[in-house]
Each structure stands twice: as C-alpha cells, then as structure tokens.
Amino acid sequence: MPGPLECLRVLELAHERTAFAGKLLADAGADVRLLEPRDGCAQRRHAPFVDDRPDREGSLSFWHYNTSKRGITLDLDTLRGRELARELIARADVVLEGEDPGRLAALGIDAPLELERQRSLVWVSITPFGRNAPRAAEPATDLTLLAGGGPVWSCGYDDHALPPVRGGGNQAYHTGAHYAVMAVLVALLERERSGRGQLVDVNIYAACNVTTELATYEWLVARKTVQRQTGRHATVMRTAPTQARCADGRHANTGVPPRTPEEFGRLRQWVLDLGLAEEYPEVFLLELGMQREPLDLWRIGEDEEVTAIFAAGRDAIVLIASRLPAADFFRQAQERGIPVGVIYAPEEVLDDPHFRARGFPAQVDHPELGRAVTYPGAPYRFLRTPWRVSRRAPRLGEHNAEIYAELGLGADALEALRAQGVL
Amino acid sequence: MRTQTASTRSGALSHVRICDFTGQLAGAGATKFLAAFGAQVIRIEDPERQGRWDILRGAPPFRDERRGIDLGGAFNNHNVEKLGITLNLKSPRGRELLERLVRISDVVAENFAAGVMERLGFGYERLRALRPDVVYVSNSGFGASGPYLRFKTWGPVVQAISGLTFTSGLPDREPAGWGFSYMDHTGASYMAMAILMALLHRARTGEGQWVDMSCTEAGATLTGPAILDWTVNHRPMRRPGSPHGNRSEWPPMAPHGIYPARGDDCWIAIACRDAADWRAFARVVDRPFVREARFADLAGRLAAQDALDDEVVAWTRELEASAVTRALVAAGVPAAVVARPEERIEHDPNTAAWGLWPEVEHRAMGRVRVDGLPVHLSRTDWSITRGAPCLGEHNDQVFGELLGLAPEEIDALRAGGVI
Numbered sequence: 001m002p003g004p005l006e007c008l009r010v011l012e013l014a015h016e017r018t019a020f021a022g023k024l025l026a027d028a029g030a031d032v033r034l035l036e037p038r039d040g041c042a043q044r045r046h047a048p049f050v051d052d053r054p055d056r057e058g059s060l061s062f063w064h065y066n067t068s069k070r071g072i073t074l075d076l077d078t079l080r081g082r083e084l085a086r087e088l089i090a091r092a093d094v095v096l097e098g099e100d101p102g103r104l105a106a107l108g109i110d111a112p113l114e115l116e117r118q119r120s121l122v123w124v125s126i127t128p129f130g131r132n133a134p135r136a137a138e139p140a141t142d143l144t145l146l147a148g149g150g151p152v153w154s155c156g157y158d159d160h161a162l163p164p165v166r167g168g169g170n171q172a173y174h175t176g177a178h179y180a181v182m183a184v185l186v187a188l189l190e191r192e193r194s195g196r197g198q199l200v201d202v203n204i205y206a207a208c209n210v211t212t213e214l215a216t217y218e219w220l221v222a223r224k225t226v227q228r229q230t231g232r233h234a235t236v237m238r239t240a241p242t243q244a245r246c247a248d249g250r251h252a253n254t255g256v257p258p259r260t261p262e263e264f265g266r267l268r269q270w271v272l273d274l275g276l277a278e279e280y281p282e283v284f285l286l287e288l289g290m291q292r293e294p295l296d297l298w299r300i301g302e303d304e305e306v307t308a309i310f311a312a313g314r315d316a317i318v319l320i321a322s323r324l325p326a327a328d329f330f331r332q333a334q335e336r337g338i339p340v341g342v343i344y345a346p347e348e349v350l351d352d353p354h355f356r357a358r359g360f361p362a363q364v365d366h367p368e369l370g371r372a373v374t375y376p377g378a379p380y381r382f383l384r385t386p387w388r389v390s391r392r393a394p395r396l397g398e399h400n401a402e403i404y405a406e407l408g409l410g411a412d413a414l415e416a417l418r419a420q421g422v423l
Numbered sequence: 424m425r426t427q428t429a430s431t432r433s434g435a436l437s438h439v440r441i442c443d444f445t446g447q448l449a450g451a452g453a454t455k456f457l458a459a460f461g462a463q464v465i466r467i468e469d470p471e472r473q474g475r476w477d478i479l480r481g482a483p484p485f486r487d488e489r490r491g492i493d494l495g496g497a498f499n500n501h502n503v504e505k506l507g508i509t510l511n512l513k514s515p516r517g518r519e520l521l522e523r524l525v526r527i528s529d530v531v532a533e534n535f536a537a538g539v540m541e542r543l544g545f546g547y548e549r550l551r552a553l554r555p556d557v558v559y560v561s562n563s564g565f566g567a568s569g570p571y572l573r574f575k576t577w578g579p580v581v582q583a584i585s586g587l588t589f590t591s592g593l594p595d596r597e598p599a600g601w602g603f604s605y606m607d608h609t610g611a612s613y614m615a616m617a618i619l620m621a622l623l624h625r626a627r628t629g630e631g632q633w634v635d636m637s638c639t640e641a642g643a644t645l646t647g648p649a650i651l652d653w654t655v656n657h658r659p660m661r662r663p664g665s666p667h668g669n670r671s672e673w674p675p676m677a678p679h680g681i682y683p684a685r686g687d688d689c690w691i692a693i694a695c696r697d698a699a700d701w702r703a704f705a706r707v708v709d710r711p712f713v714r715e716a717r718f719a720d721l722a723g724r725l726a727a728q729d730a731l732d733d734e735v736v737a738w739t740r741e742l743e744a745s746a747v748t749r750a751l752v753a754a755g756v757p758a759a760v761v762a763r764p765e766e767r768i769e770h771d772p773n774t775a776a777w778g779l780w781p782e783v784e785h786r787a788m789g790r791v792r793v794d795g796l797p798v799h800l801s802r803t804d805w806s807i808t809r810g811a812p813c814l815g816e817h818n819d820q821v822f823g824e825l826l827g828l829a830p831e832e833i834d835a836l837r838a839g840g841v842i
Contacts, residue, residue, distance in 0.1 A: 347586075
C-alpha cells in the first residue's frame with residue numbers, strides 16, 4: 001500500500017539541515033530525489049561508519065537520514081549543471097534546501113525567481129536564522145542553536161558548577177525539520193484549492209526558541225526565570241528530585257507523583273505488598289491522600305498539608321525504586337497505574353517487548369551487505385496508507401540513469417556529462 | 424516587526440474543521456499549529472470537571488495575583504486561536520450533539536490515554552459511521568496496541584523510555600535529561616504532521632483514516648545514528664564515558680562544548696567544525712595552547728579533548744560571555760551564549776524581527792505574549808491574535824451558528840448541565 005504522500009515529488013538539495021525533513025516526506029511515500037555534489041554530500045563523511053571504516057557508502061548517519069530517497073549527482077557550479085537543476089525543479093512539487101542564505105541566488109537559482117516561473121511550486125528553505133534575518137550570515141551548529149535558542153538553559157544538573165547540557169541526537173536540526181514538514185504540508189493543502197505554491201521560510205533558531213515549554217512562557221507571562229535541575233523540569237522554584245536510582249544502578253523517571261485518592265491507594269498497597277511499611281513511616285500521609293480531593297499542583301509549597309502529602313507520595317516511589325531493577329520498577333509501577341518511565345539508552349528501546357510487539361523495529365534490506373539492517377520504525381501508523389522505508393539510502397548517483405531519463409538524457413548523454421564533470 | 428491584525432487571519436486551512444479533544448501540550452500544540460493557519464479548531468471540554476482533564480487549565484504561570492480556571496498561562500500559550508465549548512458526554516443529549524459536530528468535522532483529534540474514546544463510545548468505527556471520510560488521529564504514550572496499552576505517560580516519561588533522556592548527560596554521572604517536555608512539543612509536531620498528511624491523502628482520494636500515534640515511538644525515531652551504531656556495529660551508547668552531551672561525536676568536532684564565562688551561571692557554547700574554524704578560533708584566542716603540536720589537527724584535538732577543554736575553560740572563564748561570542752562569530756566560528764529566557768526574548772533582534780512572540784487578547788487574562796511559529800509562508804502565513812478560549816466561551820457561537828440551536832435551547836442545555 002502506498003504512503004499518504006504518494007504522487008508528491010520532492011527535489012532535495014542534500015544538506016544536513018534538510019536530511020531529516022526529506023526522510024519524513026520520503027518514508028511517508030513522497031518521491032524524494034536527493035541531489036548531491038559529484039563527490040557526495042557532507043553527511044556521507046559523518047561517523048559512525050559500518051565497522052568504523054570511513055567510506056562514503058558506509059556512513060550510518062547518511063543511511064539513517066536518507067531512507068526511501070533516490071539519489072542523483074549534479075555539479076551546480078557548472079553552467080550545464082544549473083540548467084539541469086532548473087529542469088529538475090520544473091518537474092518538482094517541492095524544492096527542499098538548507099543552503100546558507102544567498103548561496104543559491106549567487107548561482108542564479110533563486111527561490112523568488114523559480115516561484116515566479118512555476119506558480120505551483122512550494123520552495124522550502126531551512127536555515128539557522130531564516131532567509132532574511134539580521135543574523136542570517138552567522139555560522140551555527142546544532143550545539144550553538146540549542147544554546148542560543150533556549151533549550152540548553154533548561155538542561156543540566158542541580159549543581160550549577162557543572163555546565164548546562166545539550167541533549168543528544170542533533171535535536172535542533174530535528175526540530176527545524178519537524179516544522180519544515182508541518183509547514184510544507186500546510187502549503188500543499190492550500191495548493192489543493194488555489195493551485196498555487198509559495199515560499200516556506202524555516203528558522204531553526206526560532207524553532208528552538210519555541211521548544212522550551214515553561215522557560216519561555218514563565219518569562220512571557222510572569223517575567224520569571226526558570227533554573228535547571230537534574231533530570232526534571234527547570235522551574236522558578238526548586239522542586240524535589242524525580243529521577244530515582246534503581247537497585248541495578250540504572251535510573252528511572254518517577255513521573256508526576258500521585259495526586260488523586262486512587263493513586264495514593266495504589267501506592268500504599270504497593271508499599272505494603274513489598275513489605276516496606278516498617279521502613280516507611282509516612283504511610284499515614286498516603287492514607288490522607290486517599291481521603292481528600294485530588295491535589296492541585298500549584299498549591300504545593302503554598303498549602304502545608306498538600307505539600308506534605310505530595311512529598312510522601314514521591315518519597316514512597318523513590319524508596320520502592322531503590323529496591324527493584326529499573327525495568328521491573330517501570331512495569332510494576334505502570335501495572336499498578338503509577339506512570340513512571342525506565343531510562344533506556346537508545347539501543348535498549350528496540351529490545352523492549354512492547355516495541356517489538358508493535359513491530360517498531362524496521363527491517364531495511366541492504367543488498368550490498370547481503371542482509372537486512374534494523375532501523376527505528378514508524379513515528380505514526382496510518383491505517384490506510386502505511387509509513388514505510390521503501391529502500392535503503394541511495395548510493396552516490398545510484399539513480400542518475402532513471403531520473404535523468406525523465407529529462408530525455410540517455411546513456412550516451414550521461415556519459416558525456418560525466419566526462420565534462422557535470423554529474 | 425511583522426504586524427498582525429484580525430483582518431490578516433490566515434486562510435491556508437480555513438476549509439478545515441477540527442473536533443478537538445486534545446490537551447496538555449502533546450496534543451494541544453498540534454491543533455494550535457493548525458489553528459494559526461486558519462483551521463477552525465473546536466476544543467471540547469467537560470463542564471463537570473471544568474476542563475481539568477487538561478492539567479494546564481488554571482495552572483501557573485499566572486499573569487497577576489488572580490487565580491482561576493481561565494487564567495492559566497501555559498494553557499493560553501497552547502490553545503490560541505481555538506474555539507472552546509463545553510459538552511457533557513455522559514448525557515445522551517451531549518452525545519447527540521457531539522455526533523452532530525463529528526458529522527460536520529474533517530478531523531477528530533485526541534490525546535487521551537489509549538481506549539478512552541472507545542469507552543466514550545466514539546472509537547474510530549463509530550466516528551467513521553458518522554462521517555465516512557473522517558481523519559481520526561489518536562496520540563497516546565504507547566499507542567493503541569501492545570503490552571503497554573494501558574500504561575500512562577507524560578513528557579519526561581516519554582523521553583525516558585524513548586532513549587532521549589539518556590542522550591543528555593555528562594560522563595559517569597546520572598542522566599541530566601531534558602529540563603522541559605521536549606517530547607510534548609515534538610509529539611505535537613508528529614500529531615500535526617499526521618493530521619496534515621491524512622488530509623492531503625483525503626484531498627486526493629476522498630478516503631479518511633485513523634492514525635495511531637505513540638509518543639514513545641515518535642521519540643525513539645530521534646536517535647537514529649545511535650540505534651544503527653548498535654544494530655550494525657554492536658556498540659551501545661550505554662558504555663563508560665558515554666554519552667557526553669556537550670561534545671560532538673558525529674560528526675567529530677573539537678573543541679566542542681559549553682564553557683564557563685565570567686559571572687554567575689554564565690556559559691558559552693563553542694563548536695569548531697573544521698580546520699578553518701580551528702584556525703579562526705586560534706587567532707581569536709591567541710594563547711600558547713593553540714600553537715601546541717598536539718592540538719594541530721582534529722585527530723590530535725579529539726585524542727586530547729580533556730586537556731583541550733581545560734585550556735579553553737581557562738581562557739573563557741575570565742571573559743564576558745557576549746563579548747567572546749561576538750568575537751568568535753565575527754571570525755566565522757559557531758558560538759552562542761547559553762541564553763537566558765530574557766536574553767533571547769527581549770534582547771535578540773532576530774526573534775523580534777521574526778515576530779516570534781505575538782501578543783494575543785485573552786478574554787480574562789488581557790493581553791499576553793505567546794510562542795509564535797518558526798516558519799513563514801510567503802502567501803498564506805499564520806496569524807495568532809486571539810487568546811485561548813475561556814471555559815465554554817464559544818458555546819453560543821458553535822451550538823447556535825454551527826449546529827443551528829435556538830438561544831432558548833442553548834439556555835436549556837446550560838441549565839441541564841449538558842454544556
């Protein structure tokens with residue numbers, strides 16, 4: 001069955017800022033053509049590599065971010081290359097690019113001009129600060145965008161002698177990609193009615209700025225500044241820990257401690273079932289929690305009884321966590337209706353029985369390896385138009401013949417272009 | 424500064440009506456994005472519980488000394504541009520009105536725990552019977568099937584299970600995690616993508632469908648290279664010295680980190696991407712260590728990264744953060760102050776020029792600024808001017824104008840506790 005974006009044709013100018021947006025569209029069924037320079041895009045040189053051997057066909061970063069795409073090469077610094085690029089653009093519904101502002105215009109491939117020529121085109125630029133921003137020319141990486149854009153201020157440890165910490169995985173680029181895809185889909189839905197495309201300007205720095213939850217609106221609403229804390233929300237007033245060390249040395253997030261009478265009842269029963277009543281003298285506070293209205297979070301710190309009951313719930317959970325391995329603590333708590341989470345390393349998620357039962361690990365065939373490789377699977381499940389990795393990432397220029405054939409270029413013409421240094 | 428007025432309300436999605444049961448940020452953020460582009464989002468809340476299923480309703484931050492169900496700052500931030508109605512789904516009349524609403528809606532969106540919509544009698548089969556081409560997107564912690572079907576989550580729990588919390592930390596310490604619900608923001612983004620993709624498919628084929636979204640699965644797609652390093656190379660991220668959140672392993676960069684500056688809790692992020700960045704960095708720093716042979720190339724700097732970071736710290740700690748950052752950026756080296764909220768919201772011309780903090784008019788709170796959107800569309804851009812709905816604020820409009828009830832009928836619904 002085809003994906004929801006079947007029939008959509010995307011030309012992606014390979015860049016680390018576009019790669020994830022292109023993957024999201026491609027895995028949803030769009031025909032994404034990845035255009036790389038003759039010696040391959042920069043991402044092909046990013047570790048990790050298969051068996052740690054640097055090779056432009058063996059970058060696992062490139063593999064992950066370019067599933068379901070087809071690949072072509074083209075040198076945009078040549079006149080003929082730019083002509084061919086325009087022909088490819090003319091055949092696309094969407095152009096996806098992440099070049100530094102001004103670079104393409106300097107080559108004579110400028111979004112406003114192309115949109116003028118082709119009124120149904122949707123052109124998406126993903127740049128660090130937006131196309132025409134005061135800071136458009138500043139250099140930036142995932143780290144500096146997350147630091148300058150807000151998320152890093154909220155992440156780290158209770159001990160402020162330690163630096164704030166950046167969460168891993170290039171999440172600034174991911175966040176930019178999410179907004180890029182959302183915005184291009186809005187433009188495409190609008191195009192269904194108007195027949196017209198438009199320019200979509202995506203600003204990664206702005207995306208980070210609106211991905212900080214409390215930090216931003218504590219300031220906007222109350223002009224207060226949140227402070228980072230270990231493993232939990234940065235807040236204005238310090239809160240008690242919610243990250244517990246379990247019996248196996250691994251950690252779990254204890255979630256929002258109980259607030260409702262039912263939750264207090266279940267927690268009390270768990271304390272009793274584990275034989276911990278003697279070590280835990282505050283059972284009576286859990287019982288108080290069972291006899292009153294659900295606790296209002298905002299009254300913690302303002303109302304003595306609410307504060308004491310809430311703290312007792314948290315302490316009981318931390319005590320239980322210290323007696324069980326992290327995975328057992330997680331499942332037993334959840335089975336008792338207490339929402340906590342085991343802290344998995346990324347690779348551990350794939351082995352979890354729930355993720356396996358839902359078929360989350362995706363098998364992607366790699367003919368060159370003679371086997372399938374396990375990738376992360378679907379972020380959403382469309383019942384009628386399933387998400388699917390349709391092919392592994394393209395080898396360099398793998399689809400030159402079939403895609404340039406659409407432009408009427410046969411084998412001889414491609415050979416000549418290759419000899420001229422165009423492909 | 425881009426100015427926005429009511430007359431410039433975006434038309435991009437003005438043909439889309441959403442029957443919206445979402446709450447918190449993981450759901451409400453999705454329909455906020457769509458509402459900003461003109462979708463008619465009708466938020467449905469329970470009159471008996473005063474909409475408290477959404478724990479952000481009536482919760483801090485507050486704009487002034489007033490407290491109340493309509494005065495929550497976070498709720499306002501996530502629900503701008505939506506209509507708000509109350510509807511008691513335990514009453515037969517309430518259920519009948521919901522049926523009428525579903526019949527005229529393109530999308531039904533919810534982020535209840537899995538199974539709640541079924542128990543309310545409005546699972547996908549029922550919705551489809553009411554509206555054959557309906558797009559139904561359910562967003563829960565673990566999805567609509569599997570052994571953890573009944574497990575519950577909130578942002579930090581999703582981040583823990585999906586591997587994201589673990590990626591954020593310093594070596595040989597417990598995870599630092601994310602100091603906010605990254606996966607509520609991001610779960611909302613995937614939910615919005617799912618709604619929009621399903622609408623595009625429907626526009627082309629006339630077919631609606633159900634999209635089952637699991638926030639933990641969405642989160643587990645965000646650490647791909649680490650997962651492949653395990654499935655291909657059998658190298659786990661859980662190993663001594665790993666992870667080191669502030670360093671860059673993929674692609675390798677050094678120096679790459681967050682370094683102290685002069686003052687209380689002042690920090691600078693610096694990333695040298697390549698040899699050119701290192702040479703530019705060396706010119707700005709101009710201390711003996713930048714000329715040491717062991718730091719001359721990337722391999723050397725990676726091998727001696729602890730010593731290199733010590734040298735960088737010794738240089739930055741006496742300097743003023745914004746001055747160092749300016750000097751490095753001017754030399755072409757990526758650098759940023761670890762920005763406090765006030766710095767990036769009030770003092771950065773980039774966020775102001777983008778129009779990133781639109782001010783809305785909220786019926787009870789007054790004028791308040793909120794998160795805008797980090798995208799601009801050249802022809803049909805977003806617009807955010809109206810605050811979140813007070814409880815039942817649009818009952819007259821929705822039940823009257825949309826469903827055609829007479830004022831006396833609406834009064835009777837109110838009196839009967841149906842709305």
